[in-house]
Amino acid sequence: MAREMMFAEAIATAIAEEMHRDPNVIFYGQNMAMTDRDSFVKKFGKSRVRITPISETAELGIAAGAALTGLRPIVELYMTEFMLVAFDQVINEAPRLRYMSGGQVKVPVVFKAGFGFAAGWAGQHSNCIYHTMMGIPGLKVAIPSTSADAKGLMVAAIRDDNPVVYLHHYMLTLEKGEVPEGEYVIPFGLADVKRPGTDVTLVATAWMVKKSLAAAEMLAKEGISAEVIDPRTLAPLDVKTIVDSVKKTGRLVLVDQAPRHSSAAVVIAGEVAEQGFKYLKAPVKMVTALDTSIPYSEPMESYVLPSEEKIVHGVKSVLAMHVAAVYRNPKQQRSESRRF
Amino acid sequence: MQAKDLGTDRLIWMYTQMVRIREFEERVKRTFVEHPGVIRGHAHLGDGAEASIVGALATRKENDVVMPSYRCHSYPIVLGTSPQSLMAEIYARKDGICKGFGGSMHLADPTHHFPGTTGIVAQGIAHAAGAALTAQVKNTGQVVYSFFGDGSTKQGAFYETLNLAAVWKLPVVFILENNEYQAYTHIRLEDANAIAGEPLSQKAKAFSIPGETVDGTDVLRVYDEVSKAVDRARAGQGPTLVESKFYRLSPHGNAITVPPVPTQFQEHEAIEVYGNKAEYAAGKAKDPIPKFRSHLIANGTFAEVNAKQIEDAVRTEMDDVVKFALASPLPKPEDAVNYVYA
Numbered sequence: 001m002a003r004e005m006m007f008a009e010a011i012a013t014a015i016a017e018e019m020h021r022d023p024n025v026i027f028y029g030q031n032m033a034m035t036d037r038d039s040f041v042k043k044f045g046k047s048r049v050r051i052t053p054i055s056e057t058a059e060l061g062i063a064a065g066a067a068l069t070g071l072r073p074i075v076e077l078y079m080t081e082f083m084l085v086a087f088d089q090v091i092n093e094a095p096r097l098r099y100m101s102g103g104q105v106k107v108p109v110v111f112k113a114g115f116g117f118a119a120g121w122a123g124q125h126s127n128c129i130y131h132t133m134m135g136i137p138g139l140k141v142a143i144p145s146t147s148a149d150a151k152g153l154m155v156a157a158i159r160d161d162n163p164v165v166y167l168h169h170y171m172l173t174l175e176k177g178e179v180p181e182g183e184y185v186i187p188f189g190l191a192d193v194k195r196p197g198t199d200v201t202l203v204a205t206a207w208m209v210k211k212s213l214a215a216a217e218m219l220a221k222e223g224i225s226a227e228v229i230d231p232r233t234l235a236p237l238d239v240k241t242i243v244d245s246v247k248k249t250g251r252l253v254l255v256d257q258a259p260r261h262s263s264a265a266v267v268i269a270g271e272v273a274e275q276g277f278k279y280l281k282a283p284v285k286m287v288t289a290l291d292t293s294i295p296y297s298e299p300m301e302s303y304v305l306p307s308e309e310k311i312v313h314g315v316k317s318v319l320a321m322h323v324a325a326v327y328r329n330p331k332q333q334r335s336e337s338r339r340f
Numbered sequence: 341m342q343a344k345d346l347g348t349d350r351l352i353w354m355y356t357q358m359v360r361i362r363e364f365e366e367r368v369k370r371t372f373v374e375h376p377g378v379i380r381g382h383a384h385l386g387d388g389a390e391a392s393i394v395g396a397l398a399t400r401k402e403n404d405v406v407m408p409s410y411r412c413h414s415y416p417i418v419l420g421t422s423p424q425s426l427m428a429e430i431y432a433r434k435d436g437i438c439k440g441f442g443g444s445m446h447l448a449d450p451t452h453h454f455p456g457t458t459g460i461v462a463q464g465i466a467h468a469a470g471a472a473l474t475a476q477v478k479n480t481g482q483v484v485y486s487f488f489g490d491g492s493t494k495q496g497a498f499y500e501t502l503n504l505a506a507v508w509k510l511p512v513v514f515i516l517e518n519n520e521y522q523a524y525t526h527i528r529l530e531d532a533n534a535i536a537g538e539p540l541s542q543k544a545k546a547f548s549i550p551g552e553t554v555d556g557t558d559v560l561r562v563y564d565e566v567s568k569a570v571d572r573a574r575a576g577q578g579p580t581l582v583e584s585k586f587y588r589l590s591p592h593g594n595a596i597t598v599p600p601v602p603t604q605f606q607e608h609e610a611i612e613v614y615g616n617k618a619e620y621a622a623g624k625a626k627d628p629i630p631k632f633r634s635h636l637i638a639n640g641t642f643a644e645v646n647a648k649q650i651e652d653a654v655r656t657e658m659d660d661v662v663k664f665a666l667a668s669p670l671p672k673p674e675d676a677v678n679y680v681y682a
Contacts, residue, residue, distance in 0.1 A: 050508070066477075069455055097456050104438065
């Protein structure tokens with residue numbers, strides 16, 4: 001049995017169910033739980049559901065300290081950029097404490113943050129900064145693209161004994177999707193094939209999954225079969241599912257809303273270059289944002305970000321490269337295609 | 341309870357802990373000369389802080405949590421952690437309390453209510469408030485002791501955390517260890533209160549919580565001041581800022597050198613950086629250990645001969661600690677991949 005839910009509702013449902021299940025789960029952040037009418041305050045009381053000042057270092061640091069001593073805090077951060085003023089706690093505290101203690105302690109905390117706005121929030125509230133986080137040993141990064149994943153990954157994040165950054169894309173907030181009834185947990189490190197295909201592998205997360213699926217639909221009309229994979233967690237990263245897909249399709253297009261060098265795409269490209277090079281019939285293509293800050297005005301914003309059309313173009317370019325290589329020297333198909 | 345009601349056994353215990361801290365730290369310092377290379381990275385000593393630390397910790401109930409800064413050797417010694425395991429950690433050995441993963445700046449012993457420290461200035465203040473949040477949400481009755489240096493009080497984490505701890509009335513006592521130096525920089529160069537000739541404890545006014553200043557070289561005064569703060573915290577009335585003033589007797593840490601140049605402790609910054617021998621001599625004259633020793637002999641708690649017995653026993657204990665740590669093997673290289681995730 002499944003129920004249709006909005007993305008944001010799926011996240012809230014996961015948090016409420018886990019708070020009901022485990023009295024050690026607490027939830028706090030700015031501009032929430034302001035009155036007794038708040039649904040979380042009503043259900044779980046003011047001790048476990050709290051409002052904070054605009055003090056991210058205190059919010060995140062207190063959460064890490066509470067997690068060290070037996071609670072499972074969820075901190076509502078609203079926007080990933082707000083973590084930047086307290087990045088020490090995200091990068092250099094919560095993920096390090098267990099390791100430095102020689103495994104004596106654990107830090108089960110969830111830093112929940114929206115990200116990636118594409119509705120005119122301009123330079124400082126539209127960014128994708130997961131690249132840094134996915135490279136920090138000790139830290140996990142969940143990044144759902146559907147309502148079902150949003151719920152299942154939030155439940156897993158809360159139950160995880162490690163610090164987890166849970167990123168939800170603002171443009172998905174009102175998207176509806178089927179969510180299985182009852183307890184629903186998605187293990188971390190398990191990519192999901194959102195659409196099977198045979199000609200090219202598309203890897204995307206969050207909002208870019210939606211765009212990649214739309215692009216795959218456009219490609220299908222031209223007889224091109226694209227497989228769309230959503231890693232769902234960037235740390236741990238399910239490289240195997242991606243490489244297995246590339247083994248089948250021979251072509252890889254990485255779609256990522258971040259600028260090229262701070263993307264997850266660049267990490268995946270490196271892994272596939274090492275583990276899947278022999279399966280590639282064409283070079284890996286990265287369809288990312290341009291290397292600019294995000295502009296305010298709509299035509300410029302669209303110009304900078306990946307779109308369905310750019311993804312389609314990226315796919316066609318890797319298919320064309322293969323054709324060109326074969327055309328030049330059919331006998332040396334493999335070595336030629338590697339040279340691009 | 342007040343310091344004047346402390347019994348003979350407790351007073352002797354307090355003196356013994358102060359001597360144990362001093363003798364442990366002396367051996368850490370000496371290791372840089374006697375066994376160069378054994379201690380890696382950066383080590384920070386607690387000599388001079390003994391009265392402040394022991395006076396505060398003597399007020400603890402059994403389950404109360406302690407979270408200091410990276411200058412952290414002394415606290416677990418008092419809490420009952422094996423000093424062997426602490427020295428072995430500082431020596432980067434397998435038998436270290438953190439199995440060689442943390443070192444001097446990152447000691448942790450959760451079994452003794454010492455959940456860990458951070459090497460980044462002031463960030464541990466937030467962690468301590470987090471431990472207090474756990475105590476409050478779970479209604480455990482615990483109080484958290486948050487220790488940090490005067491340098492920390494210029495960090496955002498200090499202001500953000502004290503505000504929120506006051507808003508939530510968290511059961512935490514903030515103990516500001518004013519040793520006059522922020523690393524190598526004298527407090528008169530970087531603290532607005534110090535420049536104005538006012539106590540740092542008045543920072544508490546910004547959060548509408550009590551702020552007290554105490555002579556941190558007087559273990560009994562520290563005990564009384566921290567007791568009041570702990571009682572207040574345990575009664576649900578929220579945090580207090582206690583400024584404990586003392587003089588750090590060693591420099592900030594061992595000198596920062598690049599291998600193969602061996603590192604060791606230089607002269608105190610007062611002399612090394614500022615050329616102020618008089619300041620250092622005045623600080624040394626306030627050494628808390630002879631001060632408490634004289635007091636205990638004068639009031640008849642113990643005789644000179646008993647004091648010497650305690651000191652000899654501690655020296656033997658700490659000599660054995662060094663032997664143990666030196667004999668402990670290094671961890672296996674491949675152990676490094678453990679404990680990344682729980």
